[in-house]
Amino acid sequence: MDKLNVDHMLAIEEPFMKVPLEQLKRAVRQTQKQAERETAAVSSELSNVLKNQHRLTPGELQQTLDGLISRLQTLRQALEESKLEEAQLIQRSKQRAADLHKLRGFESTAQPEFQQWCRTRLDRVLIDYMLRNANVKTAQRLVDKGGLGHFAESSLFALVMEIEGELKEQHSCRAALQWCAENRSALRKIQNSLEFELRVQEFIEMIRARNTPGAIGYAKKHLTPWSDTQMPRIQRAMTLLAFSPATQCPPYKSMFDEARWGGLANDFRLVIFQLYNLPAQPLLHLLLQTGLSALKTPACLSEDPSEHNRNCPVCQTETLGKLAQELPLSHHVNSNLVCRITGEKMNEDNPPMRLPNGYVYSQASLSDMAVKLDGKVKCPRSSQTFKLAEATKLFIS
Ligand SMILES: [Zn+2]
Known part of the structure; x- marks a missing residue:
């Protein structure tokens, strides 16, 4: 029983490896996009300058070139910062892989090194639990105590809490919409409609504020692009224009419900976990x-x-x-008989005893009871009382 099933253990540890790799993938992609966008913009402006150089005064030319240089310098700084972040994520992945690799070296669960590995795992599992429940300070104390910074998803949960907070407490979609814009292609790939839900919420808030022209303009700009997949929802949203926030009409009453903000925060949490390969459950x-x-x-x-x-x-x-x-x-495959009174296993040392009413308890529990009840035993299920001598011993075959 003390042999390790490493493959089973690794299966449950999947998110531990996948989260930093997913973060790295996103960071690399984002940097690449930024570099492509900036270099394309600079080279197009440069070719414009070259085309029109005879029309520019030396002062104007100087100013344009200075602008381009400063833009490239900003890009260079951003690339250096990304490089640092990527190096940290690579380091983090290596440390996690090394921790999981230790499992292959353990020969039995009784080994002290394995016990230590389990204690560290318990700490990181508790950190995950506390971060999910917004107990950030306590989680941080555990991180500091065990030197577990590379094993905790602190930055990811900080982002989750910041965006959830804006939704739930400030009733603002700003940060969540920005996050959706940054992750648009990934969200499209999993056919997620969080961005649409956020747009609907902003539309509802305009109606709540009685800003009908603003709401109509907003719907044209932000809801109609979703008409291929969300037409019935868009129609319902547009019908909401005819109702006041005090309406009792069922589908529209719930659209004005403030609890929708909590629902949006929950939807956001589920989708960000999905993108980073974190399970929805702790x-x-x-x-x-x-x-x-x-x-x-x-x-x-x-x-x-x-x-x-x-x-x-x-x-x-x-x-x-x-x-x-x-x-x-x-x-x-094998059953154990367990005494209902003490919860202890019944075996040849503590055999099962049958009372005249058919119920079975362990010999130890009936003997203890008989000492207290003057040689009698009381069946906890039927409340009938019998003499201890009336109980018959059963044999396990
Ligand atoms: Zn049970």
Whole structure:
């Protein structure tokens, strides 16, 4: 049991490697685009200057050339900064790959080095959980304590929180729309319509502010480009012009609902996670679910609490059981008999005992009870009382 299944472990660690690689891909693409755009603009202006040089005064020529030089200098500075960012991302990917590579060197789960690796993993999984829940300071303390800066997605979550904050608290689409513009081709590739939803929200806000001409102009400019895929939504949005924010008419009432801002923040979070290959659920949940799925049995699903096992985390319906709700039942090759009273395993040292009413408990639990109840035992499920001597021993075959 103490042998490592490295392939299974690596499968769950996929986002750990993919996030910095995705960041690197985006950074390289962005730099490349910027360089192409700037050099094309400079060379076209330069050819204009060469064409019209006889019409320019030496002063004008000097001014234009100075402008071009300063533009190229700005580009050079931006390229140097990007180079630095790319180097950091490459370094980060290398450090993560080296950490995962350690797994191949462990021979058993009992090895102290493996235990240490697991502790570090737990820390980074907790950091991920805290960053997702906006506990930034606590996450940072854990990052600092373990020197885990290269293992945490702090900058990505800072961006997520900044844009979510603008949506939820300031009711502004500005930052989210800018992000959509920067990632337009990636969003188009996954056929995501977040940008359209944000445009609809800005349109709704103009109607709320009773700016009808502004809203119509906005719709022509920003909603009609989506007519191929979003026509029914555009029609509904246009119909909204006829309603006031106080309307009770169902589909239009919900369009004026302020809760839409929370929905937009949520949509944004899901799509940015998708683009960066981060799972929608915290990694902590995924790891816990891996363990819970091995423990889930039909008894865990029973509506009768007495059927539940007090030592089984899946049976804790208010806590870990919630995470196991969607999981399939585990496949058991060997079954263990577990006492409902103590939650302990029943075996030849602690055999199962059958009460006259048919219910079975462990010998240890019935003996303990008999000491307290003057030689008697009380069935927790039927509340019937019997003498301990009436219980018969069962044999496991
Ligand atoms: Zn259970």
